[in-house]
Amino acid sequence: MAKITMIEAINRAHAWEMTHDPDVVVLGEDIGINGGVFRATAGLQEQFGKDRVQDTPLAEGMIAGMAIGMATQGLKPVAEIQFMGFIYPALDQIANHMARLRNRTRGRLTCPIVMRMPHGGGIHAPEHHSESLEAILAHHAGLRVVCPSSPARAYGLLLAAIREPDPVIFLEPARLYRLVKQEVADDGQALPLDVCYRLREGSDVTMITWGAMVTETLRAADTLESEGVSCEVLDLATLSPIDHDTILESVVKTGRLVIVHEAPRNCGIGAEIAATVAERGLYDLHAPIKRVTGYDTIMPLARLEYDYIPNAARIMDAVRETFAE
C-alpha cells in the first residue's frame, strides 16, 4: 500500500465518492483546472467533467448559498472555501440557512453539504490565511464541525462527511497537508463522526486536542513518557458535537486533563470541554484542568506565528503543572 499525504488522501476521498455517487458535485474557487490552491481537487475536473467539478465566481457567500440550492434538489455539494479566514461572508448562508433548513421545514428540505477549508497557521501564509475559527461554527446548532489530524482520518472522515445527510464544516489543518505520509487504503471506508479517537493510551493525564495540535501533543507526550508520565492522547476529530463520554471516561481513569488547541482561548472549544468535565467529572480530577491555546490576540503574520501556535514545550509545562503539589 502506497504512503500518501493528507492532501492526497482528501483528493482520493473526493474521487472515490464521486465515482460511487453521481449526486456528489464539487464547487469552489480555482478548484477545477487548477485543482485548488493546495491541489486537494487536482485531476477531478478532468475525470468528472465541468458540471460536477465547477470553478465558481469569486464570492464565498455565493458558494455556500448556491450549495444550499443545489442540495435541496438532491445533489451533495462538496464546496471549498480557499482559506478559513475567508469564511465570514459565507456565515450568513451557513448559519441562517444551511444549519437551519431541515429544522425550518420540519425535514422537508435538507442540506447534505460539506464545506471544506484549510484551517490554522504554520505555513508562512499571508494575512487572513491562518485562522482557526472552529468555535464560531461550533456555536451554531444544526452543523457538524470536523477536523482530521492524519491522512487516514482525513480520508475516512471526509467520506463520512460527504455521506452525512446534514451539513459538515470540514477543517483541514494546512500545516499537515504535506507534513507526513501514511498508508491509507483507498477502499471507500468511512470513519465514524461524533467520536474521539484515542491515539495513545495512558494512565496519568488525558490530553485532548485536534488538527495540527495533535502532532505537537504527541511530541510532548513522547517526552513526558520518558519522564515517567503516562499520557493518554485523544483526537477530538468531531469538534461539534463533542464526544463528552469518551473524554469523561478517560478523565475518570487519569484524573488530569490538559486541553490543547490552536484557536484563541476565549470562548474556545476548550472552554466547552473544560466546563463539561467540571460539571460531570469534577470529583474525578486530581488537579485543575489546564488549557494550552492560541493567545487572545489577532493571529500574527508569519514571523511570529510559531510563537503564537502552542508547541510541545508549552504543552509539557501545562502537564507538569497538573502534577505540582
Added chain:
Amino acid sequence: MKTVAEFEIKYCQFLDAAGNLAAGAPPLASDTGELLKMYRFMTLVRLFDTKAVNLQRTGKLGTYASCLGHEATHVGAAAAMQADDVLIPVYREFGSQIWRGVKMSTILTFWGGDERGSDYTAARQDFPMCVPIASQILHGAGVAMAMKIRGEKRCSLTLIGDGGTSEGAFYEGINLAGARALPAVFVIVNNGWAISVPIEQQTATKTLAQKAIAAGIPGVQVDGNDVIAVRHIVSEATARARRGEGPTLIEALTYRLGDHTTADDATRYRDHNEVKDAWGKEPLPRLRAYLTKLRVWDDAREEALKAECAREVEAAVDEYLSAPKPSTDEMFDYLFANPPKDLAEQRETARRYAGSHAKPGSGGH
C-alpha cells in the same frame, strides 16, 4: 472615445389603472378562463391578508407582513411557473404560494410562530419564506444550477424586494446566474418602500431592472399591478430559462399599500397623498373593470366570489386555530438526521420544564 456597449430597459403594461387594454396584448388578455382564475386568487389573497391582519390585531397571530397591493405581481409570477418549477419566496408573497397550492392555514401557522408552517403539503420543493434579506437569491441560483447539471426543462423563480437589491447577495446571485446561463428567473417586487426607506434612497439607478446589465442578463420592467403584463413577461422569462437560454431579471412596479408588518406604522414616514394615489392604481379594480367589459363579470358574481373566498379563509383560520401547540420535542427532532447523543438529554430537560415559565409580562423587578 467610442461607445463600446449600449443598453435599454423596456417597460411593459397592457392593462392600465382604469382597466383599458393596450394594443398588442398577448392571447392571455382574451383567455377569460385564466383571467377569471387569476382574479379569483387575487380576491382570495386580498381577503386572506385582511383576515390575517385582523387576527394579529386580536392577538391570534404573531407579527405579520401584509401583502396588500401586491396581488397581481404575486399571482402573475406564480401563474407563469410550471408545477415542477421551484419558487423561492420572501416573507410577503402569499399570492404566489397560495397559487402553487400552499395552504392558507399553513401560512398562518408560520406567522403564528410554528415551524410546521414551512412544511408545505404541496409544492414541496419550494423554499420556505426567506427572512434574511436577499440571501434567497443564491438559493434560486443554486436550484437552477442543479436543474442545469441534470439537463432538466425546469427553472427556479426567486422573488426579492426593492431593498434586497442593495444587498451583496443580490448581485452575487444574478452574476452567477448570468455567468453560467442558469435557468433562473428573478422578480424584484418593487413596492417603493423598504420599511421606512423609499427606493430613491436605495439606489441612484433609474430602474432596478437595469441592475441586470451588470450581470450581463436581460432586465425588464413591468407594471406589477397589471396581472396580464406580469404573467406575460414572467412567462417569457420562465420559458426562456427552460429552453436553456439563461436567466432574466424582472422589476415589477407595485406599491405596499399596508404597513411593512403589523409591528410597523407607515404613517410615521409616508405621505398620505402618496398612498391615496397608489390606491388609485391598485391591481384588483382594473382587472375587475376589464372582466366586466369582457362581459364575464358583474356585481352578482363579485358578491358570490367574495362570499366563497371568505368561507375558504374562515375554514383556513379554523384549521390554524385548532392546531395544538407544538411539543417541545419539535425543537430537537428536526435538527439532524442523526442527532448527537447529548441532545437527547436537553430534549428531556425541555420536556420536564415545558409550560413551567411565568406568564409573559408578569413579574419584573
